Amino acid sequence: MRLALLALLTRSPAHGYELKQDLEKLLGAAYPQPNVGQIYVTLGRLEKSGLIEGEDVEQSGRPNKRTYRLTDAGREAVLAWFEETAEEPRVRDEFFMKLALAPQSGLADPIALINKQRRQYLNTMRDLSKLAAAEDRDNKISHLLIEGAMLHLQADLDWLERCQEELE
């Protein structure tokens, strides 16, 4: 979340709640939304490390609100972030370890493990379909996010199928 907040602050200074709303609007319901507490904690850390600067703005009849702006170091951090490519998604290493170790332990049947895992993936796929149906049609970013999750899940299901073919 650190870099998402920094990237949002490249446009203009903003306070914590505005940033939360901007993220929600941009990413839609599909993305697990950070709560406002997490955002304030993160902003505090970013300020400590000199990537943003905060300034209290007085409000009549309300507590002050703290507005943040990006520092030069913060701008550099965002540029470096865009410069780097992201890591590949990880394989499902925990399930893989279960599958590898089931015959060794004698406590679980690999095929039963695969079937159970497949059920979970299919249910998640169903949740994603519902989410896609409920999401605002015009929010392309959100739909791309859901589609990405579906394609990953499809790949996981294909891989389970390969496992089953080999181990059956």
Add this chain to the structure above:
Amino acid sequence: MSDDATTAPAVPADTVAAAGAVPIVRAEGLTKTHHGEGLPVHAVRGVDLSVRPGEFVAVTGPSGAGKSTLLHLIGGLQRPDSGKLWLAGERVDEYREARWAVLRRRSIGVVFQFFNLVSNLTVADNVELPALLAGASPKAARASRAELLAELGLEGRERSMPGELSGGEQQRVALARALVNHPALLLADEPAGSLDSKGTREVLRLLSRFHQRGQTIMMVTHDARMASAADRVISFFDGRIADDAHLDGGRRAPVRGVSGVLDLELEPKQ
């Protein structure tokens, strides 16, 4: 309310029966071996299966697992080597082709991966033909056709030839043709297998809509997204049912959307 339903004269007996215990499909020990050039292929090996009225069942599995053969056996497009098959309580595995043809016309709609429309008939004729063959009057066939094409977003396409339509449109025509006689069972064999993602979504949306209105559907697919629209998913491996899962059964409500998947895949590591 349910007590009333069994005694109230307004409810026809067959409605009560359909809602009750008689499965639309019941198979016992269904077996089919293909004898081709090479070794015999055991496509379906002793499958037991029951599908209740109103269910939407997806059959998934790797290619060559025999899932299409299973669907073809249930639709009478192929005959089993052994085993028993009942459709709506009637034993059908020993039917000859003529009786199967009548049964398919009346009670089973089928859609295929490659649409299989009659290429030299118009869209309207493709949809009306099975209604006429089933004994509908031309007027009734036209009315059913018009209603279905409107429902499927194909108004104005009546006079088109299948070749003038996109794949997604052709599949919608095929769906109209399959449903024109109000079949008890809709069989779909990779219905989106040759469509782009937009066509796939469209077909999926329509199948879900007909399912919500009570249509019983059995669909073969290798696409998990398609499969997850069903409320039951059968995993087919090597001619056998490896798993038979009801989706959404006693499952916790997802917290914050589908945070699990998205966290794992998309949240950058801290």
